[in-house]
Amino acid sequence: MVTELINRATRRIPTWSVYVIGLLPIPWLIYMAQTGGLGREPIKGLEHELGELALQLLIAGLCITPLRRYAGLNLIRFRRTLGVLAYSYVSLHLLVWLVLDIGVLSQIGTDILKRPYITIGMAGFVVLTPLAFTSNNWSVRHLGPKWRKLHKLTYLATLLGGLHYVMLAKGLQLEPLLYMSAILMLLALRIRRSPRNQAA
Template sequence: MTQLNTYLRRIPAWLLYTLGAAYPVWLLYQGLTDGLGVDPVKVMEHALGERALQLLILGLAVTPLRQRVGLNLMKFRRAIGVIAFFYVLAHLLVWLVLDVQIPSQIWADIIKRPYITIGMAGFLLMIPLALTSNNWSVRRLGPSWRKLHKLTYAACLLGGLHFVWLAKGFQLEPLIYLGVVLALLALRLPKKAKAVTPA
């Protein structure tokens, strides 16, 4: 694991941003060239949302992986979070601009469809996280920065619930995602202090 961590330290964070930016462009190209099947908009919408959730989960797993396995991905945690936010934003824009398109219908869907309400709530929670994912904000906010970024936990949970609620009928994949999210959140619960037996 030490050798792997040494190798990871040599990888610049900008490479992750570049790869992250390339994925939506590739999806768009696939959609324009009939590479996404008969409903390219739905495929793009689903793919961006699922990749965003995967990145949120990866970001949530960074600390447990370091503590329990020894794999150090701390260098990439900010990039993972920022890319996840832009994937959620792209997911939302595809839904707004290419799928629904009618402003009155958009608001009606947000109000009437619980999975959209939950998804929108998760997106709103991610906005302050994305805006403060820079060194200036870390210095400016001080200890409050860590407290603010605990909103990641809620955003990730809402993303998992959004996926489960979105699925029609019983589907195992969304439940697996939600289970992983819950397991990672459970690892962050404070451990009970062991009772001291009086002498």
């Protein structure tokens, strides 16, 4: 009963409102960076916050299928919205790193090749890019069954994002490990049991 009421309520929520709400942290983070709210290194702080929000949105997208399968909550219409928002935050995270943090074009290529966590992060961005640009009705219609296969790369992109965060952290920190554990658990829930196992 409660699940059905939630499903009815979410059907009335326009997807554009999710975009608006999802982008609200950006001006706040910029304000915090300018007023010292992100610590002594505001650029690093801004870079971190944008990256973490991107990862949270990717994880939220992974939650949609298990919520429908195990709890009956149907939020599938918001999955593409969450993906596009995640890509927006990843792009801003990358932009802050390129322009405000590094700032030297000749050093960018060296960092990507020599620092494994940056290599992993860039790989995740590359994987996400075609997914973001095909997250529209036109692509769904024209790609047909291939669209679903292409968008399964979301799993790889999220895994790379989690790995990037774990490798970025100095030492074994709890927060990145919790994110990675959540990602692995959500991916494990997608492994369908074979008919033989289901019968057993």
